[in-house]
Amino acid sequence: MxxxxxxxxxxxxxxxxxxxxxxxxxxxxxxxxxxxxxxxxxxxxxxxxxxxxxxxxxxxxxxxxxxxxxxxxxxxxxxxxxxxxxxxxxxxxxxxxxxxxxxxxxxxxxxxxxxxxxxxxxxxxxxxxxxxxxxxxxxxxxxxxxxxxxxxxxxxxxxxxxxxxxxxxxxxxxxxxxxxxxxxxxxxxxxxxxxxxxxxxxxxxxxxxxxxxxxxxxxxxxxxxxxxxxxxxxxxxxxxxxxxxxxxxxxxxxxxxxxxxxxxxxxxxxxxxxxxxxxxxxxxxxxxxxxxxxxxxxxxxxxxxxxxxxxxxxxxxxxxxxxxxxxxxxxxxxxxxxxxxxxxxxxxxxxxxxxxxxxxxxxxxxxxxxxxxxxxxxxxxxxxxxxxxxxxxxxxxxxxxxxxxxxxxxxxxxxxxxxxxxxxxDPAVRPAHHLATQFDGSPAVTSTLLGHDDLVAAPVLVSGRPRTGAPVAVCIPVYQGGRHVEATVRSVLDQTLADVELVVLDNASTDATAAVLAGIDDPRLTVWRNPVTVDMVTNFRRAVALSHAPLLKLLPADDVLEPDCLAAQVAAFTADPGLALVVGRKHLVDEHGRVLARGRFVRHGLAGTHERPDVVRRVVRSGANPIGADAAATFRRDAYEAAGGYPDDAGLGDLELWLRLLEHGRFLGMTTTVARFRVGADTASAETHRRDYDAQRAFTADVARSARPVVRRRDVVAGRVHAPLARRRRELLYAAAGVSARLRRTR
Structure with a gap:
């Protein structure tokens, strides 16, 4: 995360x-x-x-x-x-x-x-x-x-x-x-x-x-x-x-x-x-x-x-x-x-x-x-x-x-x-979230219709013009991301698919984020800024709501895309309109871009096209998140809105969103690597992964209970065995990222 x-x-x-x-x-x-x-x-x-x-x-x-x-x-x-x-x-x-x-x-x-x-x-x-x-x-x-x-x-x-x-x-x-x-x-x-x-x-x-x-x-x-x-x-x-x-x-x-x-x-x-x-x-x-x-x-x-x-x-x-x-x-x-x-x-x-x-x-x-x-x-x-x-x-x-x-x-x-x-x-009950405007259509890209935003904290346009007509929108919510956000933005602008809408929402950062973004000049880029810092879920929801394209990608501000990512995923949706979510594999890299693990996620039988029950069963058996986080995923806007928008729990937001999207279409797991996920010792992911482990276990248990008889007893047992192993692998990755950072600083 x-x-x-x-x-x-x-x-x-x-x-x-x-x-x-x-x-x-x-x-x-x-x-x-x-x-x-x-x-x-x-x-x-x-x-x-x-x-x-x-x-x-x-x-x-x-x-x-x-x-x-x-x-x-x-x-x-x-x-x-x-x-x-x-x-x-x-x-x-x-x-x-x-x-x-x-x-x-x-x-x-x-x-x-x-x-x-x-x-x-x-x-x-x-x-x-x-x-x-x-x-x-x-x-x-x-x-x-x-x-x-x-x-x-x-x-x-x-x-x-x-x-x-x-x-x-x-x-x-x-x-x-x-x-x-x-x-x-x-x-x-x-x-x-x-x-x-x-x-x-x-x-x-x-x-x-x-x-x-x-x-x-x-x-x-x-x-x-x-x-x-x-x-x-x-x-x-x-x-x-x-x-x-x-x-x-x-x-x-x-x-x-x-x-x-x-x-x-x-x-x-x-x-x-x-x-x-x-x-x-x-x-x-x-x-x-x-x-x-x-x-x-x-x-x-x-x-x-x-x-x-x-x-x-x-x-x-x-x-x-x-x-x-x-x-x-x-x-x-x-x-x-x-x-x-x-x-x-x-x-x-x-x-x-x-x-x-x-x-x-x-x-x-x-x-x-x-x-x-x-x-x-x-x-x-x-x-x-x-x-x-x-x-x-x-x-x-x-x-x-x-x-x-x-x-x-x-x-x-x-x-x-x-x-x-x-x-x-479908046991979950969550409201749909949309940005509202005035009844006369005046540009109050302002509050979440059913959210907790206040109009005085509405995003303001910093640079660029809202863009329509592109097949896919990449939304980058960023907070204190001055160190990596330029690489993230460049990885989108350098895609082999040139027709892309790029929306960056700065969550009132106080570091060099604003200055870095001001130095990037591209007509496909629109930069917005929250006047005051809001919670992460609200920032994610706002970033999506400021975009227009029928396909969406939420890209964390310290991750990067491989050059063919968008072209491959947009082509998949074009070939199969019944898809709601397309996910590829990704490399895990440290803060300096050195690869720690190659081609992770979309395993456990998730490659290819699957209906929701099969994906749910694979999630339960894995004991973790076998699909992966936001960067490698692209999804349909109409499925996102029908699913109620980004979930309330930031710790489980990605996996919970994926399963809710699949109520409105099929899943495609790509075996190609489409993104690089940055693992940093001082990131929010490193600080919270122990707490997130407990939340993940509870969420998976709820999913298993609600999905019976698709999820069987042996799937639950397999998940309980795999969960602690997945946790240990994750802890080792963060430890490796910390060692890498310390070695770089001593050179």
Missing amino acids: TTATAVRADPEAGEARDGTLHDGLAMALAAGGSALVGMLGWVLAARQLTPAELGTATAFVSAFLLIAGATELNVGIGLLRWLPGAGSQSRRLLVVALGAVAGLAAVVAVGYLLLPGSGVIVEAVTGPDPSPGAHAVGVGLFVLTAMLYALFQQQDFVLVGLGRPWLAPARTLLFAVGRLGIVLAAGASLTTTTVVVSWLVPLAACVALVSLQALVLTRRRGGAARLPRLREAAGFLGPTYLGQVATSVLFNQVPLLVVLRFGPEVGGRFFLVWQAVTVVDVLAQYFSNSLSAGVAREPGRAAELSRAVRRRLLGVLAPALAVGVLAAEPVLALFGPAYAGEATALRILLAGLVLRLLVVHRIAEHQALGRGVRVARLAVATTAGIVGVAALVPAGPADPLILFALGFVAVQVVAAGAVALRRRR
Whole structure:
């Protein structure tokens, strides 16, 4: 390991406050309160309306809920991630985000009413065979309600993001009082039109009041803003929006599908049963979504926060589901005798929801870590399975709702099993790190979106111009590297592959580093400098974020590349686009360049192309790092970003990064020597290799446990035998480097 920086961030004293508990409880109370109030409203409506009238009213409500959910763009999760650091740009962020949601909801609502069979939606307001004027009024009310609800469901996220989570339940209480007040006031004269009004009026009041509250809160926020670029925001919101659409379809299109297939009477009974599923699912989602705000505030505790949220989620809702199974029949009897007969279907659905909690938590975890594609994949797959069940349930003598409930459970078994298997292969929970700019694209190459950087410590451009278009970027983070950094830079500029992007990030060195770099004039070289010294991991991450090429190499500032290194490794990626990581061998040299050991690493059967399981097994068997450190490796940028960036633990950063990269592509081990790794008696590597040995053993043990059954018992035993031998070889190398240095000084 190089002396890229000798500074490590001090761990925070004591245990940090777990804000996810407060945020999660507040959001769960708000969402659960809204859902429970909705259920109570339907209880009252079911006692006054016939099942057919109830089915018509639920068609209107399901339709605007579907549209609001399908057009929210998953902005709420984005606001949880971005509002904590938005500073003086908070109001602008809210206007852009919520304006987009409201506008899209209006457009989609109009389009939805053009679909075949949508006439039943407007009938909830106008009754059958309305006049043109009445039809226009019904359309207008539907569009307005969809817009208001689209904004309404974002406001919990807004309040949590602005640091006022307990205002969310207060808003729900206001909505509950308004809605139930209208239903109760109607009494025996309740109609489907009154049901629509009971939603519309409280929605308008809540949206107006919370908007005013947000205006006041954002006025008080100041300071520098940390916002994503528009492209970055779209990259997160796009896939997660697809996942949100899937969730909205799950909640709202399924009951509509039942109405269309089996008629309003069966649809009305199913709607009430399905509301129980919706209440629990919404509670679970909102509670789990608090993880996004927690990770945004404390990215270093992502794994700890995720486990805490999962534990609380299961601890609270699983017992509640058990009570629901026991009380299913008397609860449904509250709606009337026509609904009590569906108790068996409700019990089956509630049993399936226990497994659904694991799926909901995994989706929230992906959202918190910026894994948009995984959010979409899991949400779409589960929704497609449930919609498929609803579409294929036979309309025979058997109760279709019981058949649907059994199909629902089968889908949850498959989904929860897939989540459990994936978690065994991918147990690590780490946030993605990206450099952010202002929303308007101004050049604030500044802070890590989920990191601990401060804008005042942002890198500044010293010389050169950022370069695009090169196939590969070599990133050199340097700290106090004046003795060797020129040789390192020259080894890149003298490559046989001339088209290269070279980024050097000086970590506020106080030695001759700046002067050495100032003496190198080449258009391919860009030199940046941190105004203050940051920890090594942050410096590595920043160096990568300042580059642009699709292929990346992190080159320590005291190592050098062989002349054909980049040409050979870029050619390998060109020949096989499925590769994520290409690594060659390297010579180990002392401080003066004398070779101590030739052609090290990429042994133990790692030569050639391998999938991740085979590489993991070889790592465990070696008891060390058979792949090697940064200099000899080149990797794809998209795999690096998908893997969450450079790991938090600098001591194991290279090996941990290699294994995470291989979740997104194959490994190629080259048998040619491509770099020279400098072993110095006074480098960070020499000072810390004993501590790193213990960390390596613990990491390898964790990898072995998570990779079973690919990693077998005999692999673990072989690793335990090889580990101390590898340590002794390393100690001998450093001793040889020390002897070499002393001999040179005495000449």
